[in-house]
Amino acid sequence: MNYIAHIREADRQHQTVEEHLLGVMALAETYGEKIGIKHITGLAGMLHDLGKYTVEFREYILKAVDNPDSPPTRGSVDHSTAGGKLLYQFFHSSEAVKEHRYRGILAEIIGNAIISHHSYLQDFLSPELESKYLLRVRDKELDKFDETVELFFKHVMKESEFYHYVDQAADELEKFLSKSSSASNENKLMFLSKFVFSALIDADRTNTRLFEENIAENSVPNTDELFEAYYDRLMAKINSFTVQPDALSRINQLRREMSDHCEQYAAKPSGIYTLSIPTGGGKTLASLRYALKHATLYHKKHIIYVVPYTTIIEQNAEAVRKLLKDDMHILEHHSNVIDDADEDDELWDGVMNAKQKLKLAKDNWDAPIIFTTMVQFLNVFYAKGSGNIRRLHNLSESVIIFDEVQKVPIPCVSLFNQALNFLEVYCHSSIVLCTATQPALDFVEHKLDLKPDSEMIKNLPQVIEAFKRVEIIDHASDEEFNNEKLADFIGEKLNKLQSVLVILNTKSVVKNLYLQLKERYSDIPLYHLSTSMCAAHRAQILGEVRQHLENRNRVICISTQLIEAGVDVSFECVIRSLAGLDSIAQAAGRCNRHGEQALRQVYVIDHVEENLKHLKEIRMGKQISKKMLIDLKRDQTAHDGDIFSDVAMEWYFKQLYREFDNDVDYYIPRLRKKMTELLSAAKADNTYTQAFYSKRNEHLPLFLANSYRTAAEHFRVIDDLTTSVIVPYHHEGKEIIAELNGERSIADLTRLLRSAQQFTINLFDHELQLLSKNSGLESCLDGKVLVLKEGAYNEEFGLDIENDSGFDLSMF
Template identity: 55%
Template sequence: MYVAHIREKDRKIQELKDHLCEVQHLAEQYGEKIGLKHVAGLAGLLHDLGKYSDEFQDYIHKAVFHPDLENKKRGQVDHSSAGGRLLFQKLHQTMNTPYEKLLSEIVANAIISHHSNLQDYVSPDVESPFLKRVEEKELIEYEQAVERFFQDTINQSAFDKYITTAVMELEQKTDYSPTQSFFLTKFIFSCLIDADRTNTRQFEDGKAEGRSDHSILFDKYYDQLITKLDYFRTKPEANYPINQLRTEMSEQCELFANKPSGIYSLSIPTGGGKTLASLRYALKHAKQFNKQRIIYVVPFTTIIEQNAKEIRTILEEDEHILEHHSNVVEDDPTERDSGDEQEDGMITKKQKLKLARDNWDSPIIFTTMVQFLNVFYAKGNRNTRRFHNVSHSIVIFDEVQKVPTKCVSLFNEALNFLKADANCSILLCTATQPTLENVKHSLLKNRDGEIVENLPEVAKAFKRVEVIDRTEQPMTNDMLVEWMEENAGLWGSTLVILNTKRVVKELYEKLKGGSLPVFHLSTSMCAAHRKEKLEEIRKMLNDNTPFICVTTQLIEAGVDVSFKCVVRSLAGLDSIAQAAGRCNRHGENEVKNVYVIDHSEENLSELKEIEVGKGISSNILARFNKKPDKYEGNLLLPKAMHEYFSQFYRKMDTSLSYFVSEVEKDMTRLLMSLAQENSYVSYYQKKIGTRFPLLLNGSYLTAAKHFQVIDQNTTSVLVPYKEGSGIIANLNSAELIDDLSKELKKAQQYSVNLYPNELEQLKKENAIVMHLDGMMYELKEGWYSEEYGVDRNGEGEMSHLFY
């Protein structure tokens, strides 16, 4: 009997043949969703072939049953290269067809990488790490492992037939483009990673799980939503013109859901009922086309809780709605990625924490743009694991204009793959639609893909505010304070949005001693803290009490608050429009004012996107002041917004494809270039003196190492705000993986993301406690304040807003 795993609690053995076949079966289920059942299954069948060696069997028995004996160190026994080598040797010879060779390159890379990240086919140092693993690396007991595999798991004839079917699947699927090849490789890798982790978790917990089928839930949710909407129509206010318009747009979403999968836009104006209208589209479309999940992607963590709460209330559902913010459990960057699976025979607490990470198998998911992009491009198997579950989904992007500029090309390519190859429907929701279809790596939106009919007329009907240009004379914080003291009492509730956290905090300090109550919101506060602050603010708004709220742009995208006046520091026109959406949001008053100012004390040198947007908006404001008719008398209508984004993407053209300075190449080139366009291939051929032997040439590992959505990697730190302290204790005591999963989801509400310099400074000041072998950080009592969140005595303000 050959061993794959040994369970900690009772030392029960999982036989290797069982593990391989069970992972194969799970991978087949995942791959079948896009027509690659046997391609994915092949990766599952071969991934741990190297465990058939005497070396590994000796190692695992010693580690578990004789820990006192001298043994190999964890990770020393390579069991992941053998399966990749077998496939490459079999399918990558001169007589093999291009489809066989492509199959071997895609699947072998997934196999050899399942304890790390996908390997480079060719790297910046003009080597092929992939070829080194499948051809050159010394595997002393390779033949022994292969022989035992065919004796114990599958016979040679059945294996050959299986490969033939996999080749046929790939032949029907592939278009041979480098872009598609990257995503197909990533998809097969995702199927393998999730199948392997899921089977390991099932063995550890001693229970298998059935295949998820959310169609019954979607039927139930749809009926509940329609019942709620029918109830709303019985209320007297349903006859108000604005509510009738909301109803019309909701019904347009219902009808549009009958169209086939594609990339569509939903440009409902602020206050038009976008959340419920998009849900109505999604549930109807899911029923109509058998979609497996609905994924909401929002720009900021600040609005996940609000949107999820609204949908939970409507659907009367909690268990099946997942909020996925950040990764509370950190990987040790100095440690080889163990693939979240045991290698020393016993599954440790650290490995259980990794296994507990969610794989996005919930029917309704709320996540951030950072987490969404990480699924496709970031390093770490915890990200890749979720990829296959995005297929057959409806993906709704709330405030899609907030796609980070450097990621625009990567975002567009990912969505194009989801539409063309992964059976997804994509909804781009915002009142300020960006022109993503007009850039180099263009988004392949469907023609006539706008759901809202007569959009300009609808936007005019929803006019709530007047934009007042006050940029002629730049303002300091002192001037702002004087202006607020003179007018805010008359204006009523006033929201001030500035571009950097430093000036926000300084303004808050200066306003605190004034005649009106002052609130401060910051991304240095954990989600639970911000939520409580927003509840206080909403109470003040409902009571019609004059007060001032000072914050950054975190409040702009989707936060459901309605002030009587908004003051916005000059930025991109989309940001001004989103700020305007927090003023007179529900039309409860006559038209109110949104003042645009030029704040002279903001340092935007590190915020290029805001700086460029500010310049374009300034020019559009000047033209509007001279010829308002050119923009139909309203800066917030689609015409002005289209002009703004067209100019913005032109100015930022060289920044749209994620330039990696360390290797002087765009990320799109590293992942998706043709061989003749790849300088690494040319150098390799000159160095070796022969033609590059592979069909694929992407530098997948290099790209993953350099990819991060925000400019600096951040670390999630649990903070001692109310329930936050208790969560750490629960995580330390929990043993079952399901219990760990629940606590990790709670922990997202009580964590704050910190830049490296901030984390290091707090460590030096002895403010950080590390748990679980350094995988989790906790902020000590006294370092978190009610006013500012993570409090470093006014130092180290983060200027970037987290996505």
């Protein structure tokens, strides 16, 4: 009998179960080979759809294809349990475990990946003291399971070969655990589980996509050749700077020296390094030079830039495209247009519809150069949804550059450190922490494994002093501002200066100030920037602002903090609402950026109209910074006499982390547990295993007891969960929405979803509810993608909750 894994939509061609299992195994092996676990990931691939070797599944898939409007009952055929059950029965009995302990651990790691590959990793032990893993692989009865196993050994791999393959996987596990690392075994196994799950998800979806598109194999660019060509183009550009009129200026000489230091570091083995280039020091070019040289020398497959805000993505990606003269191999990933966090798609596996096509669209970070955000990076490791974790394996064999690393959300500091340690030790990745204000990442329990000689820049104190281009004027320690007073203050500066940038902490205050200034200064170009605007919109605004600055026109820009990290603009004056010391330092980098004047002023104010009730990090950072300003006003030698000195920065971060205490380990109040405990606590220290024993008077019969799914369900990089929505900005945004509403192939959806990154905004639940109430929302692709109606997007502010902007998009 022909057992079916998938049926192609175009010609009803069948992909057999054997073809699919062996194809996924082969892909998974290539992913696992990168970190020495080829047989572990291959084992997951060869067994993941074992349950399709049944007459019931064959009848189910044929019926589903023939009757798309009346699919079979959900859960009528379970095909994802069988592979996990085989591993448990063969290698997890008491006798089997005694004979070979590592086989038993493998059964848990791989078995969990297999039973979860249509949703997310299950808990080995949940807060309710249940093991969803055991309920599936041990307790659930599967009809004709023995026949399914026989078919596997007959068609996919002979039983003797299978046992040998498992032994090879067990050897890999033993080597993996024996590798020298500061991490506990539980922590190592947690990251191994996530890597295996990532490899399986991506291999499964890639093989299915290739079959659906009738393509023989996945095309992969030769990154060695590509990075060599990129490096030559970059160096040609850098060398061209030496003949420019200002090449011998002190700042440009320093930029060249720091760039040279980065190249020298590229020859060092992969590790975790810091690049503490002062603001305006040319860190984009310097870090790219390091990345390309290191990637060429050590055969890395990806260069990944991780930035704090989506604003910086479009600017940096565009700059790199121009430098390297390539559009094809550079990916921008702002947010997840598709939300699959609560999706269980087992019902439709094998049958093609809009949801399946979206799942199969390439969203796995397989590009040579990738720009993404800190939110998306952390989501890969810790957030729910198979789409997030699918990307994890592509972080291996990479150069990963964290731009403005001080913006790591405080609750995520320990999780961030653990992820970086894993990437360096096990995944052969080199990591660069790039910022002018290095955070104190070693003041927490789960420390970052930084070596003593990790800083790339020599003579750092002298470099920082040489780059000093602004002075901080304190208006925050002894007076308060509202928008009325701030508008007057801006007017005073405009009597003497051409350009003013104002950075405030909340979107509502930014918008209100903008409207107030609009009435006062109708003759001066005035711009508003916030995350209510999509990337393409912000890019257009920043382009206009830069043009005014270059022409030395009068211009005012009112922005949230999104402009202060990495955005290449240079104003004569910056006014910054009091916030964390790192934010003030970054804001200062938007003033006199290229040393156009000897010294310019950055004014720090205390804005009383900002509601920071739900912005704890900003609120606490503001309090600490204010205390430091008061210290300096009382004693000019306090904090080494400079608010931005190394001494001041170290003191600031120590105080900040002390204020958050348990929060750096991502404390979950509802569970009264840290995320780090849920993910990697030893069984002996796990309160859930202790409670399990007390309740049942027996030990949990597993090696692992961690709560992966529960941890993922509680993980948010920011406090409030948001949803990505595509906006009809410009004709291209409208075209993307129109195309998504039509019938599209997987390749078309891949292209459209990548293009849509420039035209998305992230909305909170209350904003979605108001938009729905005001008829400002629509959906497409069976409700999987949300879009704004044209009236709900404004040319000045972006999102218009009232859906009454009157914005005529046809003018664009």
